[in-house]
Amino acid sequence: MPDDLPGVRNSAENVSGQVVQVGVVHGDVHLGGLHADRLPLRVGVVPSRAASFQERAVGLADRVVLSGLGGVGKTQLAARHAETSWAAGEIRLLVWVSATSRDAITSAYADAAAKLTGQDGDARTFLEWLGNTSEPWLVVLDDVQAPADLNGLWPPAGGRVVVTTRRRDAALRGDRVLVDLDVFSPSEARAYLSAAIGADDDADRLADALGHLPLALAQAAAYVLDRRITCAEYLTRFTERRLAVMAPDELPDEHRATVAATWSLSVERADSMTPRGVARPLLDIASALDANGIPLDVFTSEPVLAFLGVDEADARDGLGCLHRLSLVTLDPDAREVRVHALLQRATRDAWTDASTVIRVAADALLEAWPDGDARTFRANAQALRAAGERWLWQDSCHPVLFRLGVGIASHEGEEAAAYFDELRRTAAGRLGPDHVDTLTARYLVVRTRDEPKNPRKAAEAYEELLANQLRTLGADHVRTLATRRSLWSCRGRTGDSATAAEALRGVLTDQLRVLGPDHHEVLATREDIVSLLRRAGDVASAADAAGVLLADSERVLGPDDPQTMLTRVVVADLHGERGDAVRAVAEYRALLADRIRVLADDHRAVWSSRRHLVHWLARAGDVLEARTECRRLLQDQVRVLGARHPDVRRTRELFLGLSE
Incomplete structure (x- = not known):
């Protein structure tokens, strides 16, 4: 600067927006600044409506988190909510944010601030604008990956906010309503497929196979249309091929990923959460079992903990990670874990060691299996068979397959007989006719098929089986020893019961020597001796024998064990048969209270105890109370079973007998 020019000093304070610093000006200066867009205004791109979109009965509050x-x-x-609100004039500002990261959110907020103010701004500028305006607005934060991404970035009160996310973390709640969005209902899935591919008789089967998941239905419909095949043909391919192969050539409705890929990132994120590396193997175990409900105790059993290499607390936290990413649903009241069947399928497709997963799941199921009614466990064992039964047959038959059959037998004898016969054929083919598991399956076929209806035929079958066992085992x-017991029990039911009881005492002597006094087979033989003495x-x-047996059963099995309860039935009946009907009534009242506590009011064992109570009330001379109790029982059975059920017919006959 020449010495003769005056000095120039520039200063600028509290300036925002676009600024141009100019030195010496010779002429005009034109500044093209940002301009504020007027409301109504849309910022961001709202996804197009999917083809064959289905309206869903989900109400959205002003501040809502859609999780799923x-x-x-x-x-x-x-x-749909955003476009409907915009079209109705309910909002004058709509901001759609692809919220896949914190950077993506702040960038979208800055863009909105610039459009609203006409100046460069940041996330804070946008949030301040929202807090100060009286105009109605809606901000949609789509696909939030982590609750922490929204720390300090939640839109203020005064407008409407919708968040979509796979997360269920408590941090997402606050003053917001959390809506757990589920799959399509059967009717919604049917309507979707009808609109997408037209009428098809197998559309419902296709929807069921895909678990009514909207994304899967859309991609399946595209696959069907691309290849000009039917739903039945799709199902055949779906059964035979890996899930990844079943993707359409071009993904429909602007989908960014296939079904399997959609979940893979969620699984990775869950597995990276504390405790690290636990979520994925837990999902592996869950994918081998029943999608509709897996007992929580399975995941905290010793076989699973050993598989994971963690303690029970970490296993529960691992399930929590899966739940927070909506990969499973924890039901604390039912103590169950649910998982979508298609997610199970995708997980199984990715297994690298199916044998280990299947056998760990089987070991866990067997360890957690309770005594008594266990329908959930039976359903899980059946699902395990479907997921990989071949891995349950190695050098032997996995015990869970026998436990499943015993569980079936507790409710449906004929179904159990068919199951054990199938097991026998499989064992003979895989292990040979003389393998202990093949012979055990033969025994259980006779026990469930012949023994209940034809003890003479059962005795003949047991005799033949016994010869094979003596030779091979x-x-x-x-x-x-178990076959010897069953053989003499059947002979006692068809002939000289006293002689058969004496023969059973010989079996008992051998069992005590080999097995010890507390083995379940020893207790079973003692039960059979009581039965034959009574006969x-x-x-x-x-x-006398039943009283001693009951004390031992309560000590060994516990007072609530089903077998202990059955022994109490025998003890109560024997009191009545010895002439003490009043004592029998007292015993049945106590037994009934315990069965209701353990099993529930409408369990068949509870109804059986109520029928016995009615019988002994009448024998004790209290016919009026007997009729009252019988009428109540009949009403309960009709309510649950219907008027034509055989149990209802028997109870009605009992009531009519009391009326005479």
């Missing part, structure tokens, strides 16, 4: 498994339609529902094998008319000896 990837593919249930959260984004589409949010987009030896006289002291536990299964050989032979030696009620006093039967009652």
